[in-house]
Amino acid sequence: MLIIKNLKAEINGKAILKGISLEVKAGEIHAIMGPNGSGKSTLAAVLAGRELVTVTEGSVTYFGKNLLEMPPEERSKEGIFLGFQYPIEIPGVSMVNFMKTAVNEHRKYKGLEPLSASDFLKMMREKKELVEIDSKLANRSVNEGFSGGEKKKNEIFQMAMLEPRLAILDETDSGLDIDALRIVANGVNKLKRPDSSAIVITHYQRLLDFIIPDVVHVLYDGRIVKTAGKELALELEEKGYDWIKKEVDKKDLA
Amino acid sequence: MEKEQDKIINDVTSGEYKYGFHSDIETEKISRGLNEDTIRTISGKKNEPEWLLEFRLKAFRHWQTMKMPTWANLKIPDIDYQDIIYYAAPKQKAVNKSLNDIDPELKRTFDKLGIPLEEQKHLSGVAVDAVMDSVSVKTTFRETLAESGIIFCSFSDAVKEYPDLIRRYMGTVVPYTDNFFASLNSAVFSDGSFCYIPKGVRCPMELSTYFRINSANTGQFERTLLIADEEAYVSYMEGCTAPMRDENQLHAAIVEIIAENNAEVKYSTVQNWYPGDKNGKGGIFNFVTKRGLCRGENSKISWTQIETGSAITWKYPSCILRGDNSTGEFYSVAVTNNHQQADTGTKMIHIGKNTRSTIVSKGISAGFSNNSYRGLVKVLKSASGARNFSQCDSLLLSDKCGAHTFPYIEVDNQTAIVEHEATTSKIGEDQIFYCNQRGISTEDAIGLIVNGYAREVLNKLPMEFAVEAQKLLQISLEGSVG
Ligand SMILES: Nc1ncnc2c1ncn2[C@@H]1O[C@H](COP(=O)(O)OP(=O)(O)OP(=O)(O)O)[C@@H](O)[C@H]1O
Ligand SMILES: [Mg+2]
Numbered sequence: 001m002l003i004i005k006n007l008k009a010e011i012n013g014k015a016i017l018k019g020i021s022l023e024v025k026a027g028e029i030h031a032i033m034g035p036n037g038s039g040k041s042t043l044a045a046v047l048a049g050r051e052l053v054t055v056t057e058g059s060v061t062y063f064g065k066n067l068l069e070m071p072p073e074e075r076s077k078e079g080i081f082l083g084f085q086y087p088i089e090i091p092g093v094s095m096v097n098f099m100k101t102a103v104n105e106h107r108k109y110k111g112l113e114p115l116s117a118s119d120f121l122k123m124m125r126e127k128k129e130l131v132e133i134d135s136k137l138a139n140r141s142v143n144e145g146f147s148g149g150e151k152k153k154n155e156i157f158q159m160a161m162l163e164p165r166l167a168i169l170d171e172t173d174s175g176l177d178i179d180a181l182r183i184v185a186n187g188v189n190k191l192k193r194p195d196s197s198a199i200v201i202t203h204y205q206r207l208l209d210f211i212i213p214d215v216v217h218v219l220y221d222g223r224i225v226k227t228a229g230k231e232l233a234l235e236l237e238e239k240g241y242d243w244i245k246k247e248v249d250k251k252d253l254a
Numbered sequence: 255m256e257k258e259q260d261k262i263i264n265d266v267t268s269g270e271y272k273y274g275f276h277s278d279i280e281t282e283k284i285s286r287g288l289n290e291d292t293i294r295t296i297s298g299k300k301n302e303p304e305w306l307l308e309f310r311l312k313a314f315r316h317w318q319t320m321k322m323p324t325w326a327n328l329k330i331p332d333i334d335y336q337d338i339i340y341y342a343a344p345k346q347k348a349v350n351k352s353l354n355d356i357d358p359e360l361k362r363t364f365d366k367l368g369i370p371l372e373e374q375k376h377l378s379g380v381a382v383d384a385v386m387d388s389v390s391v392k393t394t395f396r397e398t399l400a401e402s403g404i405i406f407c408s409f410s411d412a413v414k415e416y417p418d419l420i421r422r423y424m425g426t427v428v429p430y431t432d433n434f435f436a437s438l439n440s441a442v443f444s445d446g447s448f449c450y451i452p453k454g455v456r457c458p459m460e461l462s463t464y465f466r467i468n469s470a471n472t473g474q475f476e477r478t479l480l481i482a483d484e485e486a487y488v489s490y491m492e493g494c495t496a497p498m499r500d501e502n503q504l505h506a507a508i509v510e511i512i513a514e515n516n517a518e519v520k521y522s523t524v525q526n527w528y529p530g531d532k533n534g535k536g537g538i539f540n541f542v543t544k545r546g547l548c549r550g551e552n553s554k555i556s557w558t559q560i561e562t563g564s565a566i567t568w569k570y571p572s573c574i575l576r577g578d579n580s581t582g583e584f585y586s587v588a589v590t591n592n593h594q595q596a597d598t599g600t601k602m603i604h605i606g607k608n609t610r611s612t613i614v615s616k617g618i619s620a621g622f623s624n625n626s627y628r629g630l631v632k633v634l635k636s637a638s639g640a641r642n643f644s645q646c647d648s649l650l651l652s653d654k655c656g657a658h659t660f661p662y663i664e665v666d667n668q669t670a671i672v673e674h675e676a677t678t679s680k681i682g683e684d685q686i687f688y689c690n691q692r693g694i695s696t697e698d699a700i701g702l703i704v705n706g707y708a709r710e711v712l713n714k715l716p717m718e719f720a721v722e723a724q725k726l727l728q729i730s731l732e733g734s735v736g
Contacts, residue, residue: 048691052683072690081691088688092706101702102692109693141706158692 001026001197002047002067002166007058009046016042018222019058024166026195031208031233033201034219035241040201041085043219044170047199048082049075062166076102077109079165083155083172085201090142095154098142099124099161106162127160131187148175156187163191167198173207185210205233218244272729274498274528277363280345281387281469287336290314293441296341300410300444303417313430313440320434326568326597327626327658331502333539338504340442342387342469360391367495369464380460380491380718381406385476387469388444395459405450406461409477412448419450423481427510427547427574435506435541435568439475443508446476451486451517460489460716465505467496467527467538473504480510482517484550489520491719494563496528500536502565507542515550515577520558522715523571524723527563529730534593534622537565544571545601548580548609556583557600558714560723562730565594570628572601575609575637582611585711587723589730590623590655599629599660604637604670613644616708620651620731626658633670640670648678649707651700651731701728 002024009017016039024030032040045053047060049072060067067075090098103123104114115123128138133153143151152172159167169188173181188198188211200211208216208230216233218226220241225248226232236244284295293314297307322330344360356371364371364384371384371392381395383406390408399406405416413420430440447463467474482488496503505527513519521544530537540563546555557571573582584600602611611631619625631642648657659676681703689699705712705724715723 048687050687072687073693073695076691076693084688084691088682088684090685090688090703090706092709093702098689098692098702101694101698102689105693105695105698162692 001063003061005059007043007046007060008056009042009053010056011042011053015056016053016222017046020219020222020224022217022224024197024199026197028215029192029198029200029211029213031200031202031213031216031230032219033203033216033233033236035245038219039222040219041170044082044168044199044201047168048072048080073105076162077106081159081162081164081167083152083159083167083169085170085174087143087146087151087155089144089146091144093142095138095140095142096124099158102158103161123161127157130190131156131160132183133157149177149180152176153180153184156184160187160191165196167196168201169198170201171203172200173202173204181207182210205237208233220244220248270729271498271528273367273495273526275366276497277359277468279357279359279363279386279468281342282345283339283342283469283472286339286471288338288340288442292340296442296444299341299343300413302413305421306413309425309430310441313437314442316431317434317437317441320437322434326628327624327660328566328568328595328597330539330566333504335438337471339469339472340475341444342472343389344386344391344468356392360386363466363468364464367464367466369493380462383408383447383463384466385445385447385463386466387472387474390445390447393447399457399459402455402458403452404455404457405448407448409443409446409448409479412479416448416450419481420448420479423479423510423512424477425510427512427545428508428543433543436508436543439477439506439508439543443475443477446478446507448479449488449490450481451483451488453483454485456486457488460491460718462491462493465492465494467503467505470499471501471503473506475505476507478507478509480519480521481512482514482519482553484515484517486514486517487519489522489716491522491524491716493524493526495526496538498528498531498536502537502539504539504541509542509544509571511546511555513546513548513550513553513555513580516552517550518554518556519546520556520716521546521571522719523557523559523561524719524726525559525561525563525567526726529563529594530565530592532592534565537594538563540564540567540569542569544569545574546572546582547574548577548582548606550580551577551606552579553577554581554583556585556714558585558711559587560711560715560726561586561588561596561598562726564596567596567598569598570600572603573611574603574605575611576605578606579608580606581609584611584613584615585714586615587618587708587711587727588615588625588627589618589727590620590625591730592621592623594621594623596624597626597628599627601630601632602642604631604633604640604642606637608639609637610640611642613642613646614710615644615646616711617646617648617657618651618704618707618727618731619648619655619657622652622654624656624658626660628660630662630664631672633665633667633672635666637667638669640667642670642672644674646674646676647707649704650678650680700731704728704731
């Protein structure tokens, strides 16, 4: 469903992504790991269409379409969901109003009627249970005053509401306590359909105990420097990134 | 709610000032210019008693000694007061204002504005005084309200039918010497609304006045006088629109409110005068004096305003808290876009003991506009235990607009507690992107964010107005970010 070819991108003239190629097929879960500042969030931002990041080379094809030409809201409606590493607060805007607007925009795009108020609230209730989010959170303003963990759970709740075809979860596990981690991971697994895919960005292999990836990539200095099965995550957990960095630097020298 | 939400979105995408049409209505006008004869003519047309003519003339003579105020943070072009028509009245065939006698074109105009003049069309039960140019053309539910002793009628009718009340109260809160525009209004005012809620009566429906400017080259000068007697309650709303024209038109109104012991008055305004075009051509000059007197103990006056229209706005709805334990509130959202200018705020004058006031001001500036909050909190020596809390927030949507806050605090009593908070923020690119990522377009995202920012004030509006106001915020900011 997603084919990334030799993607290069910069922020304010500084090269961040330096040639990334990656293919995600329907039904697959890809994990992306890598040291701080290696460009993981930047890759997610490019896929979601953030203007701040300028693509300088390469292509991204999503279900046969040129993804880079689509405005971000259209990408969302085409089924791309980004779980933010740092979810944004929108004071005064209730979660209900926010999600209703979002869900109905998605429905309009599909040619469906907007949901009635009661159907919408029913949907909210079901999804809240699914991801075990505290009912009260949904009555508050978008992320305003939410704790770090609550914000992350709220991302999964929104994902449940929008039922994406491709979910990109940027460190959704960071800042979660052990129970919350299980809830979030369960949520992701429950929401996973046979033909939907996910890119899971994480620093910790423990998430991957719950969400089992088909492939693990290591991103380092704007490049994917290693791709392997889920056992790679374990190896990284044990040995850190130094050995990979060394491998890469050696290659660069040669 | 569902449908409304959709309607809002539709309206936003279709944008523009929706009320800019002109109606072809036979109108009686006097010639341009302002002198004592003009005033005698206006007074004569209204068959006014001698005392009212005297009041006007005193005001006029005083006004001639005055200069336009220059302290506001506004660039006001020279206004030629001799070039304005001070009286323009849609012609009405009969004196008896039953609906059948109203010019069908007038009725259509108000229908188009969403203000049906037939009572049976008002499912929500809002009584309306409809004012076009210089006169009130229809007041609905007069009879129904009269059953509970409430007087709700045009100012002109009140002068004829309740001269004692008018003489007792008119000019007691805003004297004719108060300021340049108040003096001008006192000299030439042509109509407006009058309302009296008797002792112990809770007004059973929302009262409202809808102001429409229709004729070219005219100014609108209306007066509203609201009296809530002991233990009375009333919620009053005011709306206004005008046609799109290249020249500026002047609107200088006076609103006076009196609240007796334990009375409460809620006054809500959605101000949507024509703001001028994208380049700042045309639009209404909205120079208004609004003031409430909490005369009785435990009385309360609450101003809520959503200001989105007008080329220039100069207004400071204020409360004089004279009665012990009385309360004044001011909740305001002022939006300026393109080349609009607003200098608005409030004055809270604490005189009585344990008087309380709350000020919440939300300024939203876009385009090349200039938006100032100006507020005075004054605590007199007598006002022991007085409390004020002020919150003044500014939201900037462009880097070419201006937002300013001018809080004045004068405290003469040691026991008073006065708190002031102010913030300035911008809509974050990250907030918009977050909405985009959930499938919400940038235009709608701004609408959501702005409405969220103004929520605290919007929540104070009566239901009938809240949805309208939300839409208005979105439309006013159309195309302001991008
Ligand atoms: N807005 C920005 N302006 C300038 N530089 C930026 C900006 N956003 C990201 N960068 C830089 O881009 C590089 C990659 O950042 P990115 O957030 O993609 O890293 P990451 O792999 O997600 O790191 P982490 O694991 O810490 O989340 C970093 O060097 C970062 O400083
Ligand atoms: Mg990151």
